[in-house]
């Protein structure tokens with residue numbers, strides 16, 4: 001059943017949170033997923049099949065101004081396909097790990113499909 005559209009943010013947990021899937025603690029500094037709630041990286045991909053547009057997959061970054069001069073603290077996976085000088089807050093290794101877990105959709109579909117496994 002399709003879920004409400006929402007962005008998915010990947011970041012290192014700024015503080016301890018409970019994972020919404022397994023209800024265990026996510027230690028601060030661990031790679032976590034924000035999708036409405038805080039979710040362990042592995043729990044997220046164990047619980048959802050993610051098929052979505054790269055524009056809605058966000059990586060935490062140092063604050064910068066977007067083209068409309070609004071402060072932003074994340075960059076979409078689409079944006080970082082192009083050289084842009086973003087200071088990501090996530091290591092290249094983890095960005096690669098994120099990409100490997102995603103079924104990315106090119107322009108043909110713009111809708112989200114999240115399926116509970």
Ligand SMILES: [Zn+2]
Nearest residue numbers: 019022040043
């Ligand atoms: Zn978990």
